[in-house]
Amino acid sequence: MKEGQTVDTEKAGWEPRIIAFLCNWCSYAGADLAGISRLQYPPNVRVIRVPCSGRVNPYFIIKSLQHGVDGVLVSGCHPGDCHYINGNLVARRRFAIFKSILEFMGVEKGRVQFSWISAAEGERFSQVIKEVTEEIKALGPGKRFVKEI
Amino acid sequence: MNDLYRPKPVTIRKIVIENEAKDIKTFELVFLDREDRERFKFTCGQFAMLSVLESGESPIGIASSPLDDEYLQFTVKRYPTGVLTTALHNLEEGTQIGVRGPYGNFYPLEAMEGKNVLIVxxxxxxxxxxxxxxxxLHEKNRSRFKDITVLYGAxxxxxxxxxxxxxxxxxxxDISMYVTVDKGDENWKGRVGLVPNVLKEVAPSSKNSIALVCGPPIMLKYTMVPLLDLGFSPQTIVTSLERRMSxxxxxxxxxxxSSRYVCKDGPVFTYAELRELPEGAL
Amino acid sequence: MKGKVIGKEQLAGWLDNLREEYDVWAPVKGNGLVSFHPINSASEIYFGFLNTRKTPKDLFFPQSEVLFSFRRGEMEKDRDTLLEKPRIIFAIRPCDAQNLALLDKVFDSEDYQDPYYVERRKGTLLFGMACTHPQTTCFCTSMRAGPFEKTCLDLLIVDLGNDRYFVEAVTEQGKDAIGKNNLLEDAGEKDTERLAKTKKEAEEKIKSKIVIEGLEEKLDKIFDSSLWDRVHQRCLGCAICTYLCSTCHCFALLDEKVDSGGQRIRSWDSCMFPGFTLEASGHNPRISNKERMRQRVMHKFNYFVKNFGQTACVGCGRCIRNCPVNIDIREIIQEIDNE
Amino acid sequence: MQENQKHLREAAEKLLSDKKVDVIIGYERGTLPLRTRPVFIREPDETKKLVWNSRCENNLSFYLKTAKGKVGIVAKGCDARSIVGLIKERQVKREDIFIIGVPCPGIIDRKKIEDTLEGRDLQEGVESDSQVILKGEGFEEKADKDKLLHSSCTTCTHRNPVLYDTLIGKEIPEPKMDEYSDVEEFSSKKDNERWTYFNDETSRCIRCYACRNACPSCYCPQCFVDQSLPTWFGRTPHPSDTLIFHMIRTLHTAGRCVDCGTCSRVCPMNVELQILNKKAEKDVKELYGYEVGTNLEELPPMATFKIDDPQEFIK
Incomplete structure (x- = not known):
């Protein structure tokens, strides 16, 4: 998209591409449950399964943005439920700083999101995906950090 | 624009896994354009840059003979942090890659004529x-050289x-072969011993001879001693070096x-030339 | 060749005239840095500079340039041309221009001619601005050149310190550029006298000296000297000295890719980086800052001399001024001399 | 400061003659006007080379990583905080170093001197208590030191070393100020403006990695930008890649950066990203109550957690 073009004019027909890093033990199982329960949610999300939200290096997120995805969601177990005891708690600090720096640099709030979803929360999973997709849709295509060559 | 840096397209015709660890493979390449092969005039000892789009390039010595005029062969070891070597190893037969070259100097084939050749x-x-x-060993060439002795170890x-x-x-x-391994296994019936030691045992004559030596730096270092003992002069010991190149x-x-570029002034150097270079530079 | 003069207020007119045929690049100030940019009007030029922070070598050998692009495993067609219009680099300093003679030896050598460099070089006229205010870190006079050096220049322009510039054509192309209009007039006797005086004063201002006579031979002997242990100690291992150097020309070829495609890129590289010589096997022939700094010094003052008969340094002093830990090449040369 | 320099030399000489240390890392006079540079002193009689003034701009803790034997090190407030970090991260052993602390009223930014000179060449400089005299061809000017201080120094609240074995001179008063007012101000700008600022700054980056190499906290044996498999981010000065390089560096040093300002001082292209590091410092302080490099006991904030850490940003 050219600079200066408004989001509205190009929104027609545009669908965001979103990458979701889901932890194997909770959020991925939550996504499974949503599937088994035949819950509807937008198809914009591509799932990458990781062992733990603590495995998600900020590189993954930045590289996704650089390659032109419109949004990233990272989801793990609720605090206290981590399969690796405290992987998500260490990750939580990392993500807090990461998100703050990202937004400080001028990346739109909502471009990169985080959630806790347990294996039992199929309903919640579909709800979160709906919300995230809607929010990223409203932001328009991702442009910050995108590398065009 | 006549671009030096643009690789010529080739197809991988055949891939041979060379070793047990499966990290050494030989790639047989055929130029898409026959004229490219004709322009690719090389001599033994030269190398070429192999190129996989998205993964860059690496200098690899040419393993086929200049007289194998239909194809080129390259034997490549995969390293865990080597981008190009890993990419190459992941490719299948029939894939298109790129080659540019040939580069570097070559073994002194002319000087070897009429002489015994020792290859280590x-x-x-x-x-x-x-x-x-x-x-x-090619039928057109064999008579031009005297005794050929090959000592190869792994x-x-x-x-x-x-x-x-x-x-x-x-x-x-018409060739004396000595194949040795540092350590054998239950199926190995051949020779066991380090290359420098086997060389001492075999003791090929240095008279009217030229020695071509290639191997890991440590082997090179310890092979020079018996070679000199056998009477090979530093001028008649020829070796090939490796360096990172772009x-x-x-x-x-x-x-x-030092002031010599391995890509242009090498990779082939005589031991006499290497001795001139500061040791810390090697 | 007889000199010309041009009034300072006429210069803009002359350059605007030339812009019809050429892209004119000149020093422009921004963010506290002076660097060469294509200009749309002579008013953009910043004259109050000693020298640019970065060398104009990147106008011939850019820090990063695309050799070719590829999409889905297919190489794309070659570009026909790199320069849309011939260029003039206005007010390049003599040391930076002289440097191109050294880069020519590398990129336009007898065996392999680098097409990118050569095309840019052939399509560019160099209008040098003599250095009437050399800096304390300048030592060009030690490098067989000087603040009025004409090597590689098409024109040498000298600020006479009054209201006019002295303009001397060095090449035929430079002569043509002068002849393009009638703003330049023949220099008078007074101008010539003033020129000689300005030149003498400028040369006298250069107090820094290094001795390169016999340096190559000395370096031959001290490869394994403990000197290198001493001089590298404070080095941080960054690439400022090499990236801001006029003559450094090492590069890497690398592939960049994103979803939509990729490019093979040539990018500056520095012998000060550990990865420069790191082989895929993990072996690194230059294992620490010591070996790397030795390489840098040796390359400039020994290897380059052996290969091309000249020292790979023009005495611009950038490495001295910009080193974060004040490593001073003049001092290193002095120490080598003392060995 | 003159007085302190004398004390410093005496202390250093004693340490070396008593064989308490093998080497002293300090500052000596540089080869350029108003410049100092790191020096490694091994003989007692060489200690007269040591200087201490407002131009001691390098963060010497950088050299601890590779130093051998018992090392004496001259440390300003920020250097001492870096040393605390390095000890905590087990890059150096406390018992291997002898810290010669020097209270620091602030360091002069040579880029600000350059701006003052407006293209004129500095041939000589003299520093007095509150001013520097700048001399060159046809000019001699005075400039107030206060106006020349590096931006990190103007908001420094740890002028006195937090950790030392001997302190040179007396402690100086720590200023009371709102250290993060510039961060607040910057935050109040629009997304676009902030984005443009960072793009403009990093667009000048030439990837010489001086910022990384000079940083005491950047000691990874292989930096993420140098890794080959996987190649995380491009190595050319492509705008997206340079921006990411600097951003990730900020993330890696979050909770470890002491805002010594070395990265911005060494930059040859005047890339100014202090605000980004300060933002990370502020976040760490506000979210986890952690002040970098002030004590040896507390775990680095990014290596630990509390069960009730703030998590409003998580759905």
């Missing part, structure tokens, strides 16, 4: 020596490369040893 190789650094042996039987070729050569009577044509500035 270690591990996977046997590639350009293999090219040379194939060249020397860490274990599984790490010996070009196995079928070695067998073929062993069956010939351009292959003496411009990018990284492969130099």
């Amino acid at each position: 190789g270690g591990g996977f650094a046997f590639t350009t020596l293999r090219s040379t042996i194939r060249y020397l 860490r274990s039987p599984g790490e010996l490369i070009y196995k079928s070729q070695l067998k073929e050569w062993e069956e010939r009577d 351009c292959g044509i003496g411009k990018c500035g990284r492969c130099n040893i």
Whole structure:
């Protein structure tokens, strides 16, 4: 998209591409449950399964943005439920700083999101995906950090 | 724009896994454009830049003989942090890649004429020596050289490369083959011993001889001693070096040893030349 | 060749005239840095500079340039041309221009001619601005050149310190550029006298000296000297000295890719980086800052001399001024001399 | 300061003659006007080379990583905080170093001197208590030191070393100020403006990695930008890649950066990203109550957690 073009004019027909890093033990199982329960949610999300939200290096997120995805969601177990005891708690600090720096640099709030979803929360999973997709849709295509060559 | 840095397209016709660890493979490449092969005039000892789009380039010694005019062969070891070597190893037969070259100097084939030739190789650094042996043994060439002695060693039987070729050569009577391993296994019936030691045992004559030596730095270092003891002069010991390279044509500035560029002034150096260089530079 | 003069207020007119045929690049100030940019009007030029922070070598050998692009495993067609219009680099300093003679030896050598460099070089006229205010870190006079050096220049322009510039054509192309209009007039006797005086004063201002006579031979002997242990100690291992150097020309070829495609890129590289010589096997022939700094010094003052008969340094002093830990090449040369 | 320099030399000489240390890392006079540079002193009689003034701009803790034997090190407030970090991260052993602390009223930014000179060449400089005299061809000017201080120094609240074995001179008063007012101000700008600022700054980056190499906290044996498999981010000065390089560096040093300002001082292209590091410092302080490099006991904030850490940003 050219600079200066408004989001509205190009929104027609545009669908965001979103990458979701889901932890194997909770959020991925939550996504499974949503599937088994035949819950509807937008198809914009591509799932990458990781062992733990603590495995998600900020590189993954930045590289996704650089390659032109419109949004990233990272989801793990609720605090206290981590399969690796405290992987998500260490990750939580990392993500807090990461998100703050990202937004400080001028990346739109909502471009990169985080959630806790347990294996039992199929309903919640579909709800979160709906919300995230809607929010990223409203932001328009991702442009910050995108590398065009 | 006549671009030096643009690789010529080739197809991988055949891939041979050379060793037990499966991290050494030989790639047989055929130029898409026959004219490119004709322009690719090379001599034993030279190298080329192999190129996989998205993964960059690497300098690899040419393992086929200049007289194998239909194809080119390159034997490549995969390293865990080597981008190009890993990419190459993940490719399948039929894939298109790129080649540019040939680059560098070559073994002194003319000077070797009418002489005995001793070839000493270690591990996977046997590639350009293999090219040379194939060249020397070619029916058009064999009579131009006197005795040919080949000593080739690897860490274990599984790490010996070009196995079928070695067998073929062993069956010939116009070449003396000595294949050795550092450590044998239950199936190994051949020689066991480090290359420098076997060299002492075999003790080929240095009279009217030239020695071509290629191998890991440590082997090179310890092979020089028996060679000199046998009476080879530093001028008659020829070796080939390796360095990281980017351009292959003496411009990018990284492969130099002292003022000599391995890509342009090498990779082939005589031991006499190497001795002139400061030891810390090697 | 007889000199010309041009009034300072006429200069803009002359350059605007030339812009019809050429892209004119000149020093422009921004963010506290002076660097060469294409200009749309002579008013953009910043004259109050000693020298630019970065060398104009990147106008011939850019820090990063695309060799070719590829999409889905297919190489794309070659570009026909790199320069849309011939260029003039206005007010390049003599040391930076002289440097191109050294880069020519590398990129336009007898065996392999680098097409990118050569095309840019052939399509560019160099209008040098003599250095009437050399800096304390300048030592060009030690490098067989000087603040009025004409090597590689098409024109040498000298600020006479009054209201006019002296303009001397060095090449035929430079002569043509002068002849393009009638703003330049023949220099008078007074101008010539003033020129000689300005030149003498400028040369006298250069107090820094290094001795390069016999340096190559000395370096031959001290490869394994403990000197290198001493001089590298404070080095941080960054690439400022090499990236801001006029003559450093090492590069890497690398592939960049994103979803939509990729490019093979040539990018500056530095012998001060550990990865420069790191082989895929993990072996690194230059294992620490010591070996790397030795390489840098040796390359400039020994290897380059052996290969091309000249020292790969023009004495611009950038490495001295910009080193974060004040490593001073003049001092290193002095120490080598003392060995 | 003159007085302190004398004390410093005496202390250093004693340490070396008593064989308490093998080497002293300090500052000596540089080869350029108003410049100092790191020096390694091994003999007692060489200690007269040591200087201490407002131009001691390098963060010497950088050299601890590779130093051998018992090392004496001259440390300003920020250097001492870096040393605390390095000890905590087990890059150096406390018992291997002897810290010669020097209270620091602030360091002069040579880029500000350059701006003052407006293209004129500095041939000589003299520093007094509150001013520097700048001399060159046809000029001699005075400039107030206060106006020349590096931006990190103007908001420094740890002028006195937090950790030392001997302190040179007396402690100086720590200023009371709102250290993060510039961060607040910057935050109040629009997304676009902030984005443009960072793009403009990093667009000048030439990837010489001086910022990384000079940083005491950047000691990874292989930096993420140098890794080959996987190659995380491009190595050319492509705008997206340079921006990411600097951003990730900020993330890696979050909770470890002491805002010594070395990265911005060494930059040859005047890339100014202090605000980004300060933002990370502020976040760490506000979210986890952690002040970098002030004590040896507390775990680095990014290596630990509390069960009730703030998590409003998580759905």
